[in-house]
Structure formats: C-alpha cells, structure tokens
Amino acid sequence: MKVAVVGATGMVGEVMLQVLTERNFPVTELIPVASEKSVGKEIEFKGKKFKVVSMQTAIDMKPEIAIFSAGGDTSKEWAPKFAEVGTTVIDNSSAWRMDPTKKLVVPEINASVLTKDDKIIANPNCSTIQMVMTLAPLHKKYDIKRIIVSTYQSITGTGVKAVRQLENEYAGIQGEMAYKYPIHRNAIPQCDVFEDNGYTKEEMKLVRETQKILDDKTIAVTATAVRVPVVGGHSEAVNVEFENDFDVSEVRSILHHTPGITVQDNTDTFTYPMPLYAEGKNDVFVGRIRRDESQPNTLNMWIVADNLRKGAATNAVQIAEYLVANGLV
Numbered sequence: 289m290k291v292a293v294v295g296a297t298g299m300v301g302e303v304m305l306q307v308l309t310e311r312n313f314p315v316t317e318l319i320p321v322a323s324e325k326s327v328g329k330e331i332e333f334k335g336k337k338f339k340v341v342s343m344q345t346a347i348d349m350k351p352e353i354a355i356f357s358a359g360g361d362t363s364k365e366w367a368p369k370f371a372e373v374g375t376t377v378i379d380n381s382s383a384w385r386m387d388p389t390k391k392l393v394v395p396e397i398n399a400s401v402l403t404k405d406d407k408i409i410a411n412p413n414c415s416t417i418q419m420v421m422t423l424a425p426l427h428k429k430y431d432i433k434r435i436i437v438s439t440y441q442s443i444t445g446t447g448v449k450a451v452r453q454l455e456n457e458y459a460g461i462q463g464e465m466a467y468k469y470p471i472h473r474n475a476i477p478q479c480d481v482f483e484d485n486g487y488t489k490e491e492m493k494l495v496r497e498t499q500k501i502l503d504d505k506t507i508a509v510t511a512t513a514v515r516v517p518v519v520g521g522h523s524e525a526v527n528v529e530f531e532n533d534f535d536v537s538e539v540r541s542i543l544h545h546t547p548g549i550t551v552q553d554n555t556d557t558f559t560y561p562m563p564l565y566a567e568g569k570n571d572v573f574v575g576r577i578r579r580d581e582s583q584p585n586t587l588n589m590w591i592v593a594d595n596l597r598k599g600a601a602t603n604a605v606q607i608a609e610y611l612v613a614n615g616l617v
C-alpha cells in the first residue's frame with residue numbers, strides 16, 4: 289500500500305511513522321510530505337531514509353491512503369486534491385470534523401459507518417477521543433444525560449513550537465512563544481481560540497464532536513480546557529449524569545472489558561492513571577471511578593491518554609487498518 293504521511297516532520301507525524309511501524313501496517317511505499325521548507329529533508333522509517341516531498345509530488349504519486357497532520361488550512365486546501373486522484377484521506381485536523389458529509393471516527397465506537405465512498409475521513413480531537421472511548425460503552429448501558437469535563441492538557445497538543453517554549457523557559461532562554469503566557473509553573477485556561485460564546489474552540493470540540501460520535505444530539509456537554517506544563521498526555525476529570533442508575537463495580541467491569549481501555553483504579557494501592565505513565569501507550573487509562581454523592585445517577589472518573597497516540601496517530605492508523613481489513617481502499 290502506498291501511504292502518504294502529510295506533516296511527517298511534525299509532532300504527530302513523527303509518532304504516526306512510529307505507530308505505522310509498530311503495528312506493521314502494510315506500507316510498500318512511504319511518501320513523507322511537509323511544507324515547502326522541508327522538501328528534500330530526510331526522515332527515517334523502518335530503518336530506511338526517505339526524502340520529504342511536496343504536496344503536488346505526493347498527489348502525482350497517487351497514494352492509496354494519505355494521513356494528514358498538517359493543520360486545518362492545509363487540509364482544507366489539499367485533502368480534496370488527494371481525494372480527486374482516488375486517495376482516501378484520514379485527517380487529523382479540525383477541518384472536516386463537523387462537516388455533515390464527513391464521518392468522524394473512533395474505530396472502537398463507529399468504524400462501521402465507513403464506506404468505500406468516504407474519501408475524506410475525520411479523526412476526532414485528542415481530548416474528545418479519550419473521553420468518548422470511555423463514555424461510549426457506558427452510554428449504551430446507562431444512557432448519558434449530561435457531561436461536565438475539565439481537561440489538563442499536555443503541551444504536545446500544541447505541536448513542536450510549544451515543546452520548544454517549555455524547554456526554553458526551563459533553560460531561562462527568551463525564545464518564540466507558542467502561548468500568550470509562560471507555561472512553565474503555570475496553568476493556562478485557554479486551549480485554542482475563543483468563540484463568540486466565551487468558550488474556546490477546544491471546549492466546543494468536546495461538545496460537538498462527542499454528540500456526533502455518539503450519534504446523540506440530546507447529550508448535554510459542558511467543558512473547561514486547561515493547558516498544563518505536562519508532556520505525556522491529556523488528563524480529564526469527567527462528571528457524567530446518566531438517565532439510569534448504575535453500580536460502580538459494574539461500571540469498572542464494563543470498562544475493564546472494553547478494548548482499548550485500561551482500568552487503573554485502586555485507592556488502597558494508590559493506583560490511578562497519570563500522564564507520565566500513559567506516554568507512548570496506545571490505550572486510554574481510566575481511574576478514580578466513584579459515585580458523585582451530590583446527585584443521583586452520577587459518576588466521576590479520571591481519564592488519561594497520550595494525545596499523540598490514541599488522541600491522534602494510533603486512532604488514524606486504526607482507521608486505516610479498518611479500511612484495509614474491510615476492502616474499503
């Protein structure tokens with residue numbers, strides 16, 4: 289399979305190449321793509337060196353699959369051009385997620401919506417993926433009414449510029465700023481830009497994408513997204529109110545039996561998920577599972593995942609695997 293990785297020199301792109309290697313995705317020809325400034329630069333894949341090419345060169349090579357992680361504007365402009373030559377695009381940006389003609393897919397939840405006609409497939413936002421992975425099996429059983437989520441998001445979610453900012457701040461170097469404020473020793477209650485309603489785009493992604501993936505517009509969601517000086521993954525405190533009552537041990541058991549989820553939940557042994565230990569792992573980790581004692585049918589959880597893995601690269605590669613396994617490319 290001829291596979292283009294668009295944004296191969298970026299934070300997600302680099303992990304994409306690792307995940308394709310680890311999962312032994314059948315790549316017969318890799319086409320790494322980045323911006324014009326990186327054309328000709330060498331990247332390594334499965335021990336071999338490959339030269340970065342331009343978008344147009346990649347399109348001319350007609351790959352079967354192109355996995356995009358190069359920003360929304362790039363995707364808006366170029367994904368349709370790949371689709372025109374018959375390439376199936378799996379896109380990590382927010383460009384197509386809320387387009388009603390495009391599918392928004394977390395393979396464990398809704399891969400079955402995909403058909404051969406889907407030439408641009410959207411990969412959800414990182415903070416949404418880890419939350420819906422956990423909520424989908426519980427929604428099926430208890431019917432979600434309302435979700436209140438507060439996130440503690442890794443700087444790797446902002447790309448290489450943000451990692452450089454934190455490293456510079458550690459070293460006391462004045463450099464380029466990815467954020468409006470210092471991130472070292474700080475917590476910034478702004479992920480992405482503000483919308484007219486006073487919420488950030490990241491917060492509204494949690495609302496809209498959750499409803500689209502769970503295919504239920506009646507689920508109420510409210511979010512606060514915060515950037516913290518952490519690199520291993522995003523953490524989320526999630527409060528969820530169900531229509532029906534639940535048993536906490538049954539919740540634990542449902543999650544324990546859900547593929548892609550690891551339950552880490554034992555207060556006796558101080559076992560709970562943390563981003564330091566989620567880094568580099570493909571699973572979503574769930575702990576601190578407990579009843580909200582302030583109102584009926586309500587649960588609290590702490591959900592952690594590596595945003596570059598299940599939040600981006602792993603989910604995209606799983607979509608590609610599904611397409612191949614079901615003869616959709």
Ligand SMILES: NC(=O)c1ccc[n+]([C@@H]2O[C@H](COP(=O)([O-])OP(=O)(O)OC[C@H]3O[C@@H](n4cnc5c(N)ncnc54)[C@H](OP(=O)(O)O)[C@@H]3O)[C@@H](O)[C@H]2O)c1
Pocket residue numbers: 294295296297298299300301321322323324325326343356357358359360362380381382412413414444445446447448449595596599600
């Ligand atoms: N980081 C995350 O956790 C995460 C999670 C889910 C989704 N995403 C999405 O994935 C995308 C990339 O994020 P990132 O964190 O990897 O950012 P990043 O580290 O800044 O990397 C951006 C990549 O895009 C390439 N690029 C930029 N403009 C381009 C253009 N005009 N044509 C071709 N390639 C271009 C860059 O190439 P150069 O090196 O040549 O500049 C680089 O390879 C974004 O859309 C982001 O929203 C990120």
